[in-house]
Amino acid sequence: MAVSFADLQARFAALRANKAFETFVIVVIVFSALVIGASTYDFRPAVLEVFNVLDVAVTLFFLAEILVRILADGSLRRFFSQGWNLFDFVIVVASLIPVEESQMALLGRLLRIFRVLRLVSIVPELRVLLNAFVTAIPRMGYVSLLMFIIFYIYAAAGSIFFNGINETLWGNISIAMLTLFRVATFEDWTDVMYETMAVFPLSWIYYLTFIFIIAFVFLNMMIGIVLDTLQKEHERMDVATGQGEAGEVHWIREHTEVIEQRLARIETLLQQDRSAPAEKGMPSDGDGAGPVVPDR
Secondary structure, X not given: OOOOHHHHHHHHHHHHHOHHHXXXXXXXXXXXXXXXXXXXXXXXXXXXXXXXXXXXXXXXXXXHHHHHHHHHHOOHHHHXXXXXXXXXXXXXXXXXXXXXXXXXXXXHHHHHHHHHHHHHHHOHHHHHHHHHHHHHHHHHHHHHHHHHHHHHHHHHHHHHHXXXXXXXHHOOHHHHHHHHHHHHOOOOXXXXXXXXXXXXXXXXXXXXXXXXXXXXXXXXHHHHHHHHHHHHHHHHHHHHHOOHHHHHHHHXXXXXXXXXXXXXXXXXXXXXXXXXXXXXOOOOHHHOOOOOOOOO
């Protein structure tokens, strides 16, 4: 019995949408990452050979899985129109590079490490987090620029005032910026402050104002940007999947527009029905009169 391409495509689409198959792919990705991590330890050659066989088996499985997804979409154009599919395809094809002792061996091993990133393309929540991170980077760039300006000003002042106290920490503006980064991360910053307070008792004002501006104000601004972007990404995902409050609001809005269009068409038809008798010399239904009889 011949099977048409449409039937095969439907079967592959059902396999791709199967939750058990998706869970198995996730398990294989995690297993692949564990195999790569275990291969970095010193084992006997026989164990390392087993790891190589498992790596080849995982690579073939990923190749078969990506072929299933391509056949499920029915065309390469439709498959590559989605960015995450292109990402998975590049990772799978790159893992086909042989890892034997050759010029491409190191590149092949490095590319196999990135196979764990396929979890991002499979798990929707990870996609939301990565999209939020990428979207928030431009907005965080302006905050980072302002932070750099504050760092530069404080580093210049610290290099001028504290250079004679400890040249290792305040020798020039570059080293002073590294010292301020240490202060901003609260890594033994009190030792730095007490050292300068022995010469300048009021130098604590310098450190506290810097910590308040950088660690409290700018850090909270960064967190706010990330949370706002993450919320928008969750709303966009809810709209796309039709779930959550945002999905329900989007569904109501779409169906309200459809109802309004139908009401507008019904109103137009009613107006046409009312105007038709008047054009024939007949009163409309609302006049309560019969047909017009001409005088003899």
